[in-house]
Amino acid sequence: MKKKLLGGLLSAVAVAGLLAGCGNKDAVDAEKNEVKIGYFPNLTHIATIIGLEKNYFGEEFGEDIKITTKTVSNGGLFMEAMASNSIDIGTVGPGPIINYFVKDPKYHIVSGAVNGGAVLVADGDSDINELSDLDGKRIAIPVIGSTQDVMLRKALKDVDLKAKVNGGSVDLFAAAPADTATLFIQNSVDGAATQEPWGYILQNQAGGKLLLDWEDFAWGKESTNTVVATSDNFLKHDDLVKAYLSAHAKAVQFVRDEPEEAQALVVKHIKDLTGKELEAAELEAAFSRIEVTTAVNEDVLQEMADISQEADYIKTNDINGLIDLKVINEITSK
Structure with missing residues (x-):
């Protein structure tokens, strides 16, 4: 009987300690x-x-x-x-x-x-002059699933185009924005959906041409x-x-x-x-x-x-x- 009582007492103490520990953790969290x-x-x-x-x-x-x-x-x-x-x-x-x-x-x-703060820029040496010209082209995005990726898909959707990975004709190529100027110079991509200041840099240092300014790209000012x-x-x-x-x-x-x-x-x-x-x-x-x-x-x-x-x-x-x-x-x- 004493063993049972002792066991019960120890269990109660353990539970109390556990609850106290939880309480202390909450206190620590509250005092972040x-x-x-x-x-x-x-x-x-x-x-x-x-x-x-x-x-x-x-x-x-x-x-x-x-x-x-x-x-x-x-x-x-x-x-x-x-x-x-x-x-x-x-x-x-x-x-x-x-x-x-x-x-x-x-x-x-x-x-x-x-x-x-995001624009769509085409390689100045490309024959891209309007959005529908992206058919069959390779366009750089910062990373798959990024905001600029989604914005580009919105823009493509407006002219009945889709990404190649989803059965369309536009090849979306993930590349760090800082690398896109080099990709333009090497003619490795035909354009880029990118954030600022990289859009300006592509225009002024890599011979890019502005295809969609921020007011026209995807949802525009919104x-x-x-x-x-x-x-x-x-x-x-x-x-x-x-x-x-x-x-x-x-x-x-x-x-x-x-x-x-x-x-x-x-x-x-x-x-x-x-x-x-x-x-x-x-x-x-x-x-x-x-x-x-x-x-x-x-x-x-x-x-x-x-x-x-x-x-x-x-x-x-x-x-x-x-x-x-x-x-x-x-x-x-x-």
């Missing part, structure tokens, strides 16, 4: 003291860059929160980093987060960041290029989410109010990161092709999901729950 911000070192992530350069994130989070940053070169890497908890929140194209959300609906878009993405884990921290989005809203407003200073800060930031300095002319031209915003066009994102499903990138186009704009709407409505 580090925020890991992710972004790309390019112009379409200008809101994040300005938020860092102007210390808006630092001001909103306060001195008790450590801010670390992680830069990546494409949306797939961004989402992989978020999935492994190397990124808590940051800016990415909607294409990659849609691809991840339909497999695991714990990821969310909590604000817009940039509309536009083309959602970059959004703020996060996961369920970070959304549990209401104060941190509000702090991040408050800083993000400040950064968006600063870019609108002080475009010249914003451009100078982007040049500095990218040079500090990569050692490469963007020319003022290319930055100014590229800057004219973006629109910073906290808004999100949900109809456009749904159509992007539809196109991704047609391309066999995702099994379903159901993105119900992906977009959560409650906090950013509260901030911007004040």
